[in-house]
Amino acid sequence: MSTSVIEGVPPDPILERRELVQRVARRTLERRMVVSRGMVGLCGVTLLLALVPLFAILYSLIQKGIHWWSLDFFTKVPQFPSLLDPNDIGGISNAIIGSLVIDGVAALFAIPIGVVAGLFLAESDTKFASALRTTAEIMTGLPSILLGIFAYQMIVIGFNEWGIKLPGIGFSGIAGSFAIGVLMIPVIMKASETALRAVPTTIREAGLALGARRGVVARKVVIPTALPGLVTAVLLAFSRAVGETAPILWVIGASTMVQWNPKKEMASMPLAIFQSATSPYVALREAAWGIALFLVFVVLVLNLGSRLLAARLQRERR
Amino acid sequence: MSAVSASPSLAMPDQPLAENRKRFSARGDSVHWGVLYGVSGLFALICAVFIISIVASSIPAWRHSGLSIIYGRVWSQGSDSFGALPIITGTLATTAIALFFAIPIGVGCALAIVHVIPGRLRIFLSSLVELLAAVPSVVYGLWGLLVIAPWFEKTLEPDLAKITGGKFPFQAPPEGVSLLLAGCVLFVMVLPMIVALSRDAIAIVPHDQFEGALSVGATKWQVLRKVVLPGARTGIVGAVTLATARALGETVAVAMVIGLNPLFPPSLFSTASTLASTIALQFQDATPLQVAALGALAVILMTLTAIVNWFGRRLVRGAAFRAGVV
Numbered sequence: 001m002s003t004s005v006i007e008g009v010p011p012d013p014i015l016e017r018r019e020l021v022q023r024v025a026r027r028t029l030e031r032r033m034v035v036s037r038g039m040v041g042l043c044g045v046t047l048l049l050a051l052v053p054l055f056a057i058l059y060s061l062i063q064k065g066i067h068w069w070s071l072d073f074f075t076k077v078p079q080f081p082s083l084l085d086p087n088d089i090g091g092i093s094n095a096i097i098g099s100l101v102i103d104g105v106a107a108l109f110a111i112p113i114g115v116v117a118g119l120f121l122a123e124s125d126t127k128f129a130s131a132l133r134t135t136a137e138i139m140t141g142l143p144s145i146l147l148g149i150f151a152y153q154m155i156v157i158g159f160n161e162w163g164i165k166l167p168g169i170g171f172s173g174i175a176g177s178f179a180i181g182v183l184m185i186p187v188i189m190k191a192s193e194t195a196l197r198a199v200p201t202t203i204r205e206a207g208l209a210l211g212a213r214r215g216v217v218a219r220k221v222v223i224p225t226a227l228p229g230l231v232t233a234v235l236l237a238f239s240r241a242v243g244e245t246a247p248i249l250w251v252i253g254a255s256t257m258v259q260w261n262p263k264k265e266m267a268s269m270p271l272a273i274f275q276s277a278t279s280p281y282v283a284l285r286e287a288a289w290g291i292a293l294f295l296v297f298v299v300l301v302l303n304l305g306s307r308l309l310a311a312r313l314q315r316e317r318r
Numbered sequence: 319m320s321a322v323s324a325s326p327s328l329a330m331p332d333q334p335l336a337e338n339r340k341r342f343s344a345r346g347d348s349v350h351w352g353v354l355y356g357v358s359g360l361f362a363l364i365c366a367v368f369i370i371s372i373v374a375s376s377i378p379a380w381r382h383s384g385l386s387i388i389y390g391r392v393w394s395q396g397s398d399s400f401g402a403l404p405i406i407t408g409t410l411a412t413t414a415i416a417l418f419f420a421i422p423i424g425v426g427c428a429l430a431i432v433h434v435i436p437g438r439l440r441i442f443l444s445s446l447v448e449l450l451a452a453v454p455s456v457v458y459g460l461w462g463l464l465v466i467a468p469w470f471e472k473t474l475e476p477d478l479a480k481i482t483g484g485k486f487p488f489q490a491p492p493e494g495v496s497l498l499l500a501g502c503v504l505f506v507m508v509l510p511m512i513v514a515l516s517r518d519a520i521a522i523v524p525h526d527q528f529e530g531a532l533s534v535g536a537t538k539w540q541v542l543r544k545v546v547l548p549g550a551r552t553g554i555v556g557a558v559t560l561a562t563a564r565a566l567g568e569t570v571a572v573a574m575v576i577g578l579n580p581l582f583p584p585s586l587f588s589t590a591s592t593l594a595s596t597i598a599l600q601f602q603d604a605t606p607l608q609v610a611a612l613g614a615l616a617v618i619l620m621t622l623t624a625i626v627n628w629f630g631r632r633l634v635r636g637a638a639f640r641a642g643v644v
Contacts, residue, residue, distance in 0.1 A: 032537045032539075033537055035537070036539035036540065037539075038539075039539040039542075039543075040430075040434055040539055042426065043426045043427070043429045043433075043434050043542075044434050044435070046422070046427050047431065047435070047447075049423055050423055050447055050450075050509055050513065051446060053450070053509075054446060054447070056461070056465070057453060057457065057458070057461050060461055060464075061457070061461075112357075113357055113360060116357040116358075117354075117357050117358045117361050120355070120358040121358075123354065124354070128358070132358055132361070132362060134628070134631070135362065135365050136361075137627070137628075137631045138624050138628055138631070139365060141560065141564070141567075141623060141626075141630070142620060142623055142627070143566070143567025143568070143594050143619055143620075143623055144569065145594050145598055145616075145619075146368075146372060146616055147368075148597075149371075149372055149375065149597070149612075149613065150368050150372060152601075153371040153372070182364060182368070185364070186361075213347040214347035214350045215347050215350030215353075239452065240452075243453075243454025243455070243457075244455075245454070245455065245456040245569075246455075246569035246570050246594070249570070249598055249601070249602075250601050250602045270454055270456045273456045273457070274459070274570060277456075277459065277460045277574060278463075278574065285464065288460055288464075289460070289464075292457045292460050295456075295457065296453060296457055299452055299453070300449070300452060303452045
C-alpha cells in the first residue's frame with residue numbers, strides 16, 4: 001500500500017502515516033461514535049440522577065410537612081403529645097423567635113467584621129492579608145461542630161486556663177449567636193472580597209487622583225459600586241447560618257418558652273427539627289417535617305431573594 | 319507649572335512635604351488602615367482563640383490516655399477508655415462511600431452541564447443542583463432518617479445482601495440506620511459542591527482546544543476524555559478535595575443516620591460512628607474528662623479537615639469563590 005505515484009521514488013513517510021491514520025479513523029468511526037453517544041448520554045443521565053434526591057426531598061417535605069402548617073403551629077409553644085390527643089404537639093413559635101434573635105444578633109456583629117475584613121483583603125497586598133485570606137478559607141471549611149465547642153468553652157462555661165478567668169454566662173442565645181457569627185465571618189469576608197475586587201481599578205484610581213483619601217474612596221466609591229455583590233454575599237452567608245444546627249446543638253439550652261432575651265436559654269428551628277426527628281413520639285417525629293418545610297422555605301427565600309436583589313441593584317445601576 | 323507652585327502646600331517642589339505624601343499616597347490614610355487592620359486583627363484573634371480553646375479543652379484527655387486516643391481500639395465513655403481508631407475508621411469509611419458515588423456522578427453532571435445540555439436549560443439545571451447546597455444539613459438528616467432508612471432496611475440492604483451472597487462488606491443484618499446510609503446521605507450533600515466547582519474548572523478549558531480536537535476527527539466523548547478532563551484536572555481534584563473536607567466534618571445529618579456505635583463496623587449495613595457525630599451526640603451528658611476526650615476528637619477532626627481544606631483551596635485558587643456552595 002504505497003502512496004508514491006511515480007515508480008522508483010521512495011514513498012513519503014508523512015503521507016503514508018496520514019493515510020494509515022485516516023484508514024484507522026474511518027474503520028473505528030462507527031464504534032467511536034457509538035461509544036461517544038453512549039458516554040455523553042451517560043453524562044446526561046448522571047445529571048438526572050443528581051436531581052432525584054432534590055425532588056425526593058422536596059416531595060417528602062411538602063407531602064409530609066404542609067398539613068402541619070396552621071395558625072396554632074406558628075403561634076403556640078411546643079408540648080409533648082398526651083394520650084388524649086397524640087397529635088397535639090403545640091407549635092414552634094419559640095423556635096421561630098429563637099432563630100430570629102440568635103441569627104439576628106450573629107449577623108449584627110458578623111456582617112460589619114466580615115465586610116471590613118473583606119475590604120482589607122481586597123485592598124491590602126501584605127503578607128498579613130494573604131495569611132488572613134488562607135485562614136479565612138480554612139475556617140470556612142472547618143466542621144461547624146467545632147464552633148459549638150468553641151462557644152461552649154468561651155461563652156457557656158467561660159475561659160479558665162493558665163490563670164485567666166473569664167466567667168461564662170451559661171446556656172444562652174448569645175452563645176448560639178457567637179458560634180453562628182464566627183461561622184459567618186469568614187464566609188462574608190471571602191465573598192465580599194470577591195465582590196470588592198470586581199470594582200474596576202480605574203474607578204478607584206479616579207477617586208484617588210481627585211485627592212480623596214483611601215478611606216473616602218472605599219466608603220463613597222468602592223463599597224457603593226460593589227453593593228449588589230456585597231448584598232448577595234451577606235444574604236448567602238446568612239441563609240447558610242439560619243440552617244446551621246451543629247454549632248448550637250448544646251449551647252443555647254433548648255428552651256420551650258417564647259424567649260426574646262438572648263442572655264437566656266432559647267430555642268431554634270434547626271435544633272427543633274433535630275430534637276423532634278430523634279424523639280420517641282411519633283407525632284413529634286412527623287411534626288419535624290412541618291418545621292423543616294418552614295426552615296427550607298425561609299432559607300430558599302433568602303437564597304433566591306439575595307440573587308434577585310443583586311440582579312435588581314445591578315440593573316438599576318445601569 | 320505655575321498652578322502647582324501657586325498651591326501653598328507645594329510651595330517648594332524640591333522638598334516634598336512628608337505630611338502630604340503620607341496623606342495622599344497609596345499607603346496613606348492612617349484612620350482607614352487603622353480600622354481595616356483593627357477589624358482584621360480582631361478576626362485573626364478570634365481564630366487564634368478558637369484554636370487555643372479547642373486544643374486547651376482537650377489537654378486533660380491527652381494527659382489521661384496519651385496518644386492511644388489516636389490508635390486505641392476501644393471507645394467507651396462508661397469506663398473512660400478513649401481509643402478513637404474505630405471512630406476515625408468510620409469517618410474515613412463514610413467519606414469514602416460518599417466520594418465513590420459523588421465523583422463519577424458529580425463530574426458527569428459537570429460535563430453534561432457545560433458540554434451536553436443546550437443553553438437555556440443549562441442555567442436552570444445547574445441552579446437546581448446548586449439548590450441542593452442550600453438545603454440545611456438537618457433536613458438531609460431528617461430525610462435520611464425518616465424516609466431513606468426504612469427503605470434501606472426493608473428493600474435495598476436485604477436485596478444487596480442477596481445479590482452479593484452476604485459476603486464482606488455486605489453481611490446482614492440490615493439495620494437501615496447504617497454506615498451505608500450515612501455515606502449515601504453525605505453523597506447527596508457533597509454532590510452540589512463537586513458539580514459547581516468542577517463545572518467552573520471545565521468551563522475555563524479553552525474552547526479552541528475543544529474545537530481543535532473535534533476538527534481532527536475525535537468524537538465528542540474522546541474530546542471530553544482526552545482534552546477537557548485533563549485540562550480541568552486541577553480544578554476537579556480541588557473540588558473533590560474540598561468535598562472530602564466537607565464529608566469528613568459533616569455533623570448533624572450523619573449523627574442522625576449513623577446510629578452512633580463506636581465499634582469497627584463489620585459490614586456496610588451496621589451502625590458506626592464518625593468523629594463529628596460522636597462529638598455532637600456525646601457532648602451534652604459528658605463528665606469533664608469525657609468533654610476533654612471529645613475535645614481530643616475535635617483536635618483530630620480539625621487537623622484532618624484543615625489539612626485537606628488547605629490542599630483543596632490551593633488547587634481551586636484560580637476558580638471564583640462561590641459563597642453559596644463552598
